[in-house]
Amino acid sequence: MSSDTPGFEAALGRARALTEELSGRAFSSPDSAAHEALLDAMRYALSGGKALRAFLALESARLHGQDEAAAAQAAFAVECIHAYSLIHDDLPCMDDDDLRRGKPTVHRKWDEATAVLAGDALQAAAFEALCHPSLGARAVPLIRRLAEASGHGGMVGGQMMDIAAESAESPLTVQGIEAVQRRKTGALIRWSASAGAVMAGEEAEPLLRYGAALGLAFQIADDILDVEGDAAVTGKAVNKDAEAGKATFVSLLGLDAAKHRAAGLVDEACEALSRYGDDAESLREAARFVISREK
Numbered sequence: 001m002s003s004d005t006p007g008f009e010a011a012l013g014r015a016r017a018l019t020e021e022l023s024g025r026a027f028s029s030p031d032s033a034a035h036e037a038l039l040d041a042m043r044y045a046l047s048g049g050k051a052l053r054a055f056l057a058l059e060s061a062r063l064h065g066q067d068e069a070a071a072a073q074a075a076f077a078v079e080c081i082h083a084y085s086l087i088h089d090d091l092p093c094m095d096d097d098d099l100r101r102g103k104p105t106v107h108r109k110w111d112e113a114t115a116v117l118a119g120d121a122l123q124a125a126a127f128e129a130l131c132h133p134s135l136g137a138r139a140v141p142l143i144r145r146l147a148e149a150s151g152h153g154g155m156v157g158g159q160m161m162d163i164a165a166e167s168a169e170s171p172l173t174v175q176g177i178e179a180v181q182r183r184k185t186g187a188l189i190r191w192s193a194s195a196g197a198v199m200a201g202e203e204a205e206p207l208l209r210y211g212a213a214l215g216l217a218f219q220i221a222d223d224i225l226d227v228e229g230d231a232a233v234t235g236k237a238v239n240k241d242a243e244a245g246k247a248t249f250v251s252l253l254g255l256d257a258a259k260h261r262a263a264g265l266v267d268e269a270c271e272a273l274s275r276y277g278d279d280a281e282s283l284r285e286a287a288r289f290v291i292s293r294e295k
Contacts, residue, residue, distance in 0.1 A: 008285030015055035015075060019046060022076040026125060041110050041118035042125070045083040048101040048235075050293075052286070053078045053192040056214075059283055060196030060207055063276055070134040074142055074195045077126040078188060081150050084122035085188075087115050089159070095240075102235030123150075138199045145198060149187040158184025171247040178216065185222075186215030193283075209272040214287055217265035220258050221291045223248040227255060233294050262291045 023046045030036035054075035061071030090097040090105040091112060098108050107115035130143045148154055161180045165172045172180065193211030197204035227250050229238045241248050249258045269287040273280040 008282045008289060011059060011282050012051065012055045012286075015058055016049075016051040018058070018072045019049075019051050019054050019076060019079050022072060022129070023047070026076075026129070037110065037114060038118060038121060041106050041114050042083075042122055044103075044109065045087050045106055045118060045122065046079060048103060049079070049083070051075075051079060052218075052290075053082055053188055055286065056189065056192035056211070056283070057195040059280075059286075060193055061199055062196065063279055063283075064196040064200035064202055066196050066199045067134070070132070070136075070138065070199065071196065073129045073132040073135055074199070075192075077129040077142075077146060078192050078195075080122045080126035080129065081146065081155070082188060084119040084126075085150075085155055085159075087119040087122070091115060094159075094163070097236060099231070099236050126150075135199075138201075141198050142195060145191055145194075149191040154183050154187030155185075158182070158187065166244070166246065173247075174249065174252050177247060177249060177252070181216060181219040182212070185219045186212060189215035189218065206272050206275055210269045210283065210287075213265045213269035213272065214290060217262045217269065217287065218290045220249045220262040220265070221293065223250045224255065224258055224262070225293075225295070226250070229294065235295055259291075266291055 023043050027039040027042045030039050057075040057078055058068065058071050061068070061074065086100060087106045089095050090100055091107055097105055099105065103109070105115070106118055110118075126146065127143060130139050130146065132139075135142065150156065152160075158180050162184055165176070165180065190208050190211035193214065194204040194207040197207050223241065226238050226241050226248070231238050240246075242251070249261065253261060266287045270284045273283055276283075
Protein backbone atom coordinates (compact mmCIF):
# COMPACT_ATOMS: atom_id res chain seq x y z
CA MET A 1 0.00 0.00 0.00
CA SER A 2 1.43 3.38 -0.95
CA SER A 3 2.01 5.89 1.82
CA ASP A 4 -0.86 8.12 0.68
CA THR A 5 -3.40 5.28 0.46
CA PRO A 6 -5.72 5.33 3.50
CA GLY A 7 -6.37 2.12 5.42
CA PHE A 8 -9.81 0.60 5.16
CA GLU A 9 -11.03 1.54 8.64
CA ALA A 10 -9.87 5.14 8.23
CA ALA A 11 -11.43 5.42 4.79
CA LEU A 12 -14.71 3.88 5.97
CA GLY A 13 -14.79 6.28 8.90
CA ARG A 14 -14.18 9.18 6.52
CA ALA A 15 -17.09 8.02 4.36
CA ARG A 16 -19.39 7.93 7.40
CA ALA A 17 -18.26 11.39 8.49
CA LEU A 18 -18.85 12.89 5.05
CA THR A 19 -22.29 11.31 4.84
CA GLU A 20 -23.23 12.77 8.23
CA GLU A 21 -21.79 16.17 7.29
CA LEU A 22 -23.62 16.40 3.98
CA SER A 23 -26.82 15.10 5.56
CA GLY A 24 -26.64 17.86 8.16
CA ARG A 25 -26.15 20.49 5.47
CA ALA A 26 -28.76 19.22 3.03
CA PHE A 27 -31.55 18.43 5.48
CA SER A 28 -31.65 21.49 7.70
CA SER A 29 -33.52 24.82 7.86
CA PRO A 30 -37.11 23.55 8.00
CA ASP A 31 -39.84 26.08 7.23
CA SER A 32 -42.62 24.39 9.24
CA ALA A 33 -43.18 21.75 11.90
CA ALA A 34 -44.17 19.21 9.24
CA HIS A 35 -41.05 19.98 7.22
CA GLU A 36 -38.93 19.60 10.33
CA ALA A 37 -40.40 16.14 11.02
CA LEU A 38 -39.64 15.08 7.45
CA LEU A 39 -36.03 16.30 7.61
CA ASP A 40 -35.54 14.65 11.01
CA ALA A 41 -36.72 11.34 9.57
CA MET A 42 -34.40 11.69 6.56
CA ARG A 43 -31.35 12.39 8.73
CA TYR A 44 -32.32 9.56 11.07
CA ALA A 45 -32.50 7.08 8.19
CA LEU A 46 -29.03 8.07 7.02
CA SER A 47 -27.41 7.78 10.43
CA GLY A 48 -25.81 4.75 12.02
CA GLY A 49 -24.95 2.80 8.89
CA LYS A 50 -21.65 1.38 7.66
CA ALA A 51 -21.49 3.84 4.71
CA LEU A 52 -19.95 1.04 2.64
CA ARG A 53 -21.41 2.36 -0.60
CA ALA A 54 -20.12 5.86 0.13
CA PHE A 55 -16.70 4.35 0.87
CA LEU A 56 -16.70 2.51 -2.46
CA ALA A 57 -17.58 5.67 -4.39
CA LEU A 58 -14.89 7.70 -2.62
CA GLU A 59 -12.21 5.03 -3.05
CA SER A 60 -13.09 4.53 -6.70
CA ALA A 61 -12.78 8.27 -7.24
CA ARG A 62 -9.44 8.40 -5.42
CA LEU A 63 -8.08 5.59 -7.60
CA HIS A 64 -8.91 7.68 -10.66
CA GLY A 65 -7.59 11.01 -9.39
CA GLN A 66 -10.97 12.63 -8.85
CA ASP A 67 -11.35 15.40 -6.26
CA GLU A 68 -12.96 14.44 -2.98
CA ALA A 69 -15.45 17.33 -2.97
CA ALA A 70 -17.07 16.05 -6.16
CA ALA A 71 -16.75 12.41 -5.14
CA ALA A 72 -18.46 13.20 -1.84
CA GLN A 73 -21.59 14.21 -3.71
CA ALA A 74 -21.65 10.84 -5.48
CA ALA A 75 -21.04 9.08 -2.17
CA PHE A 76 -23.86 11.01 -0.50
CA ALA A 77 -26.20 10.31 -3.42
CA VAL A 78 -25.83 6.55 -3.20
CA GLU A 79 -26.27 6.58 0.58
CA CYS A 80 -29.51 8.54 0.11
CA ILE A 81 -30.79 5.91 -2.33
CA HIS A 82 -29.73 3.11 0.02
CA ALA A 83 -31.41 4.76 3.01
CA TYR A 84 -34.63 5.31 1.07
CA SER A 85 -34.65 1.64 0.07
CA LEU A 86 -34.24 0.53 3.68
CA ILE A 87 -37.08 2.76 4.88
CA HIS A 88 -39.42 1.27 2.30
CA ASP A 89 -38.14 -2.30 2.80
CA ASP A 90 -38.96 -2.06 6.51
CA LEU A 91 -42.59 -1.02 5.99
CA PRO A 92 -45.39 -3.42 7.01
CA CYS A 93 -46.32 -3.96 3.36
CA MET A 94 -42.77 -5.13 2.59
CA ASP A 95 -40.50 -6.83 5.17
CA ASP A 96 -42.38 -5.47 8.20
CA ASP A 97 -39.35 -4.81 10.42
CA ASP A 98 -39.31 -2.93 13.71
CA LEU A 99 -35.54 -2.61 14.09
CA ARG A 100 -32.85 -1.24 11.80
CA ARG A 101 -29.25 -0.42 12.76
CA GLY A 102 -30.15 -1.04 16.39
CA LYS A 103 -32.89 1.61 16.36
CA PRO A 104 -36.63 1.63 15.71
CA THR A 105 -37.38 1.70 12.00
CA VAL A 106 -38.60 5.02 10.60
CA HIS A 107 -42.25 4.00 10.44
CA ARG A 108 -42.07 2.86 14.08
CA LYS A 109 -40.37 6.03 15.33
CA TRP A 110 -42.73 8.28 13.34
CA ASP A 111 -45.51 6.68 11.27
CA GLU A 112 -45.96 4.95 7.93
CA ALA A 113 -46.85 8.12 6.02
CA THR A 114 -43.74 9.91 7.26
CA ALA A 115 -41.63 6.87 6.37
CA VAL A 116 -42.96 6.73 2.81
CA LEU A 117 -42.42 10.46 2.31
CA ALA A 118 -38.94 10.43 3.87
CA GLY A 119 -37.97 7.65 1.45
CA ASP A 120 -39.42 9.57 -1.48
CA ALA A 121 -37.53 12.70 -0.47
CA LEU A 122 -34.24 10.83 -0.04
CA GLN A 123 -34.57 9.41 -3.54
CA ALA A 124 -35.04 12.92 -4.93
CA ALA A 125 -32.14 14.21 -2.80
CA ALA A 126 -29.79 11.67 -4.38
CA PHE A 127 -30.27 13.10 -7.84
CA GLU A 128 -30.11 16.65 -6.50
CA ALA A 129 -26.69 15.81 -5.00
CA LEU A 130 -25.45 14.55 -8.37
CA CYS A 131 -26.40 17.91 -9.89
CA HIS A 132 -23.89 19.69 -7.63
CA PRO A 133 -21.73 22.17 -9.60
CA SER A 134 -18.54 20.39 -8.49
CA LEU A 135 -19.44 17.43 -10.72
CA GLY A 136 -19.98 19.47 -13.87
CA ALA A 137 -20.37 17.34 -16.99
CA ARG A 138 -19.43 14.26 -14.98
CA ALA A 139 -22.92 14.34 -13.47
CA VAL A 140 -24.78 13.10 -16.54
CA PRO A 141 -23.39 9.54 -16.76
CA LEU A 142 -23.56 9.21 -12.97
CA ILE A 143 -27.22 10.24 -12.94
CA ARG A 144 -28.13 7.91 -15.79
CA ARG A 145 -26.33 4.95 -14.23
CA LEU A 146 -27.81 5.60 -10.78
CA ALA A 147 -31.32 5.76 -12.25
CA GLU A 148 -30.68 2.40 -13.93
CA ALA A 149 -29.13 0.85 -10.82
CA SER A 150 -31.93 1.97 -8.50
CA GLY A 151 -34.95 1.52 -10.78
CA HIS A 152 -36.95 -1.28 -12.35
CA GLY A 153 -33.89 -2.86 -13.93
CA GLY A 154 -31.89 -2.66 -10.72
CA MET A 155 -32.66 -2.39 -7.01
CA VAL A 156 -36.44 -1.92 -7.22
CA GLY A 157 -36.76 -4.65 -9.82
CA GLY A 158 -34.78 -6.98 -7.59
CA GLN A 159 -37.06 -6.22 -4.65
CA MET A 160 -40.08 -6.99 -6.81
CA MET A 161 -38.54 -10.31 -7.86
CA ASP A 162 -37.87 -11.11 -4.19
CA ILE A 163 -41.47 -10.36 -3.21
CA ALA A 164 -42.83 -12.41 -6.12
CA ALA A 165 -40.69 -15.38 -5.06
CA GLU A 166 -42.41 -15.46 -1.67
CA SER A 167 -45.71 -16.54 -3.24
CA ALA A 168 -44.35 -18.50 -6.21
CA GLU A 169 -45.30 -22.15 -6.61
CA SER A 170 -41.65 -23.20 -6.72
CA PRO A 171 -38.91 -21.79 -4.46
CA LEU A 172 -35.96 -19.97 -5.99
CA THR A 173 -32.91 -21.92 -7.05
CA VAL A 174 -29.39 -20.69 -6.28
CA GLN A 175 -29.28 -19.18 -9.77
CA GLY A 176 -32.62 -17.48 -9.12
CA ILE A 177 -31.38 -15.98 -5.86
CA GLU A 178 -28.26 -14.71 -7.62
CA ALA A 179 -30.43 -13.05 -10.28
CA VAL A 180 -32.50 -11.33 -7.59
CA GLN A 181 -29.50 -10.18 -5.59
CA ARG A 182 -27.56 -8.86 -8.59
CA ARG A 183 -30.37 -6.32 -8.85
CA LYS A 184 -31.60 -5.87 -5.29
CA THR A 185 -28.23 -5.59 -3.53
CA GLY A 186 -25.63 -5.71 -6.26
CA ALA A 187 -26.74 -2.90 -8.57
CA LEU A 188 -26.01 -0.08 -6.09
CA ILE A 189 -22.73 -1.69 -5.05
CA ARG A 190 -21.63 -1.90 -8.70
CA TRP A 191 -22.61 1.74 -9.21
CA SER A 192 -20.62 2.80 -6.15
CA ALA A 193 -17.54 0.79 -7.06
CA SER A 194 -17.45 2.13 -10.62
CA ALA A 195 -18.35 5.77 -9.87
CA GLY A 196 -14.76 7.01 -9.92
CA ALA A 197 -14.01 5.45 -13.28
CA VAL A 198 -17.22 6.93 -14.69
CA MET A 199 -16.30 10.37 -13.33
CA ALA A 200 -12.87 10.12 -14.95
CA GLY A 201 -14.27 8.85 -18.25
CA GLU A 202 -12.13 5.73 -17.95
CA GLU A 203 -12.74 1.99 -18.33
CA ALA A 204 -15.08 0.84 -15.57
CA GLU A 205 -15.13 -2.91 -16.29
CA PRO A 206 -12.58 -3.99 -13.63
CA LEU A 207 -14.47 -2.13 -10.92
CA LEU A 208 -17.80 -3.43 -12.18
CA ARG A 209 -16.44 -6.98 -11.86
CA TYR A 210 -15.17 -6.14 -8.38
CA GLY A 211 -18.56 -4.70 -7.44
CA ALA A 212 -20.45 -7.70 -8.83
CA ALA A 213 -18.42 -10.17 -6.78
CA LEU A 214 -18.54 -7.93 -3.70
CA GLY A 215 -22.31 -7.47 -3.93
CA LEU A 216 -22.97 -11.20 -4.10
CA ALA A 217 -20.54 -11.89 -1.25
CA PHE A 218 -22.30 -9.21 0.79
CA GLN A 219 -25.68 -10.89 0.33
CA ILE A 220 -24.36 -14.33 1.20
CA ALA A 221 -22.83 -12.82 4.35
CA ASP A 222 -26.25 -11.31 5.18
CA ASP A 223 -27.86 -14.75 4.80
CA ILE A 224 -25.21 -16.22 7.09
CA LEU A 225 -25.78 -13.48 9.67
CA ASP A 226 -29.50 -14.22 9.61
CA VAL A 227 -28.59 -17.73 10.83
CA GLU A 228 -25.56 -17.10 13.06
CA GLY A 229 -25.97 -13.44 14.01
CA ASP A 230 -27.03 -11.88 17.29
CA ALA A 231 -29.78 -9.26 16.99
CA ALA A 232 -28.07 -7.21 19.70
CA VAL A 233 -25.02 -6.95 17.41
CA THR A 234 -26.59 -6.92 13.95
CA GLY A 235 -29.08 -4.24 14.99
CA LYS A 236 -31.95 -6.03 13.24
CA ALA A 237 -34.05 -9.16 13.62
CA VAL A 238 -32.38 -12.50 12.85
CA ASN A 239 -33.73 -15.92 11.79
CA LYS A 240 -36.49 -14.20 9.80
CA ASP A 241 -35.72 -16.04 6.57
CA ALA A 242 -35.87 -19.48 8.14
CA GLU A 243 -39.09 -18.65 9.99
CA ALA A 244 -40.65 -17.47 6.73
CA GLY A 245 -39.42 -20.54 4.83
CA LYS A 246 -37.57 -18.26 2.41
CA ALA A 247 -34.96 -19.72 0.04
CA THR A 248 -31.52 -18.27 0.76
CA PHE A 249 -27.93 -19.13 -0.08
CA VAL A 250 -27.65 -20.83 3.31
CA SER A 251 -30.86 -22.86 3.01
CA LEU A 252 -29.91 -24.09 -0.48
CA LEU A 253 -26.15 -24.50 -0.19
CA GLY A 254 -25.77 -25.22 3.52
CA LEU A 255 -23.84 -23.03 5.94
CA ASP A 256 -20.33 -24.29 5.17
CA ALA A 257 -20.80 -24.21 1.40
CA ALA A 258 -22.27 -20.70 1.60
CA LYS A 259 -19.21 -19.52 3.52
CA HIS A 260 -16.95 -21.17 0.94
CA ARG A 261 -18.85 -19.48 -1.91
CA ALA A 262 -18.55 -16.08 -0.20
CA ALA A 263 -14.80 -16.55 0.28
CA GLY A 264 -14.43 -17.45 -3.38
CA LEU A 265 -16.28 -14.29 -4.38
CA VAL A 266 -13.92 -12.22 -2.24
CA ASP A 267 -11.02 -13.76 -4.14
CA GLU A 268 -12.74 -12.83 -7.41
CA ALA A 269 -13.26 -9.27 -6.21
CA CYS A 270 -9.61 -8.89 -5.22
CA GLU A 271 -8.41 -10.37 -8.50
CA ALA A 272 -10.48 -7.83 -10.44
CA LEU A 273 -8.38 -5.06 -8.84
CA SER A 274 -5.03 -6.36 -10.08
CA ARG A 275 -4.49 -3.50 -12.51
CA TYR A 276 -4.53 -1.00 -9.63
CA GLY A 277 -1.77 -2.67 -7.62
CA ASP A 278 -1.25 -1.59 -4.02
CA ASP A 279 -3.38 1.54 -4.50
CA ALA A 280 -6.49 -0.64 -4.31
CA GLU A 281 -5.61 -2.32 -1.01
CA SER A 282 -8.41 -0.53 0.85
CA LEU A 283 -10.89 -1.99 -1.63
CA ARG A 284 -9.43 -5.45 -1.06
CA GLU A 285 -9.80 -4.93 2.69
CA ALA A 286 -13.42 -3.95 2.08
CA ALA A 287 -14.04 -7.24 0.30
CA ARG A 288 -12.58 -9.19 3.21
CA PHE A 289 -14.59 -7.08 5.66
CA VAL A 290 -17.85 -7.88 3.89
CA ILE A 291 -17.70 -11.57 4.84
CA SER A 292 -16.14 -11.13 8.29
CA ARG A 293 -18.50 -8.45 9.63
CA GLU A 294 -20.87 -9.10 12.52
CA LYS A 295 -23.57 -6.70 11.36
